[in-house]
Amino acid sequence: MKKITRLSLIAISAALGIFSAAVYADPPMPPFYSSVMKMAPEGKLGQVVKREKIETSVKGAQAWRIAYISSDVGERKTIATGAIIAPNGAAPEEGRPIMSWAHGTTGSAQNCGPSQVIDPTAPLNEYFLMDGNSWTDYGIPNVEQFIKEGYVIVATDYQGLGGGGKHQYAVAGTNGRDVINAARAASSMKEVAAGKKTVVYGWSQGGGATIAAASLLDYQALKGTAADNLQYLGYVALAPDDVAAMLPVVPSDEAGAKKLMKEFTQANVPNVFLFAHYVMGLWGAQAAYPHLKLSDVLTDEGVKVVDKLSSNKCMHVLADTFSYAYGDQYKSLLKSEPSNSLAWVKAFIAGSVKPVKPIAPVVIYWGTKDTAVPPIMHELYQKQMCAMGANIGRVQLPGEQTHFSTPGVSAPMYLEWVKDRMAGKPLANSCPQK
Secondary structure, X not given: OOOOXXXXXXXXXXXXXXXXXXXXXXXXXXXXXXXXXXXXXXXXXXXXXXXXXXXXXXXXXXXXXXXXXXXXXXXXXXXXXXXXXXXXXXXXXXXXXXXXXXOOOOEOOHHHOHHHOOOOOOEOEOOXXXXXXXXXXXXXXXXXXXXXXXXXXEEEEEXXXXXXXXXXXXXXXXXXXXXHHHHHHHHHOHHHOEEEEEEEEEEOHHHHHHHHHHOOHHHHOOOOOOOOOOEEEEEEEEOOOOHHHHOOOOOOOHHHHHHHHHHHHHHOOOOHHHHHHHHHHHHHHHHHOOOOOHHHOEOHHHHHHHHHHHHHOEHHHHHHHHHHHHHHHHHHHEOOOOOOHHHHHHHHHHOOOOOOOXXXXXXXXXXXXXXXXXXXXXXXXXXXXXXXXOOEEEEEOOOOOOOOOHHHHHHHHHHHHHHHHHOOOOOOOOOOOX
């Protein structure tokens, strides 16, 4: 690649407008979302505040876009959007079981919610795979099979991806709350005839949201929501991330935290794709914890670039823009010495998975060639939770599976697992034997 000089970086930056003092506006939104973004987040958790019937390519099903009340790690009310799909015809007396789907990384701008595409309830479609047909990942894994089984599937966008506010990207505690409230929203909608039995499943960012939801016992048990007393029967996590499991001991001083922060940063920026995820994660953490400042970790130029791109571009085009504008010099946007490191480390842990034993079994599927989410993350999560007496299984996928092949390869494997949980079949403890 042609070497990019400092002068050319300045020229590119000027062309991008990143030195402008303007406040970056949200990108234009379809009418459903632009109206939701004007709404105040008022109501019960899980309450559907707006719905819109949509077409679906899944046979024997009906679907809606929805907006519902959720909250974040600070227990501040938010509005999240999403999609819901249910079988046609009569439902059983106890109502249909609920599958609450948590999607992987799509971005942090308002226009990055998967429910905004033309057919959001189609089977999962990934940007990177050969049959990908969009600029983003969208769709729902196993949707056709779950509809045949008589389940209702609700797929959150997460807060900030169409419902207003800043998306708290990779803040698993917030994303997990969105998944729980999506299930409440589904259970409250008379049109879909959902009952109380619930299984959560998710991939990547959504895998982290899934295991975070699994440990939010008090939040699940809250009363006065749009649908109380959901019965969580299991959690399926595909390549989940868990930052807290990697940082079990918080440094006692700023010097120790700075060393850890530098190591954490370097581990997450070996290529521009991972760098884009990392800085978007900084942007999301700052949204969740306003006492943090991007200028603690990024240069002045970096703050402006990351804020503009995170506010306006979705994952893959965001990474492409970093690559186009900076080439192999993207690390120049990072400070050589971070500041306020102890606050950042504490925030990463606070926003991650709580060290609380899940109420129901968890199964994790992973590939040996996953370079996006290091498998050591969920290995440590399993070890931590099994020590508490939880039932946590980890299934290594056959062959050499990457992060992006994980959903497709694991799909037939967890179908029966989910069916057994819905049927109430016992499950032997899947923790490793000592």
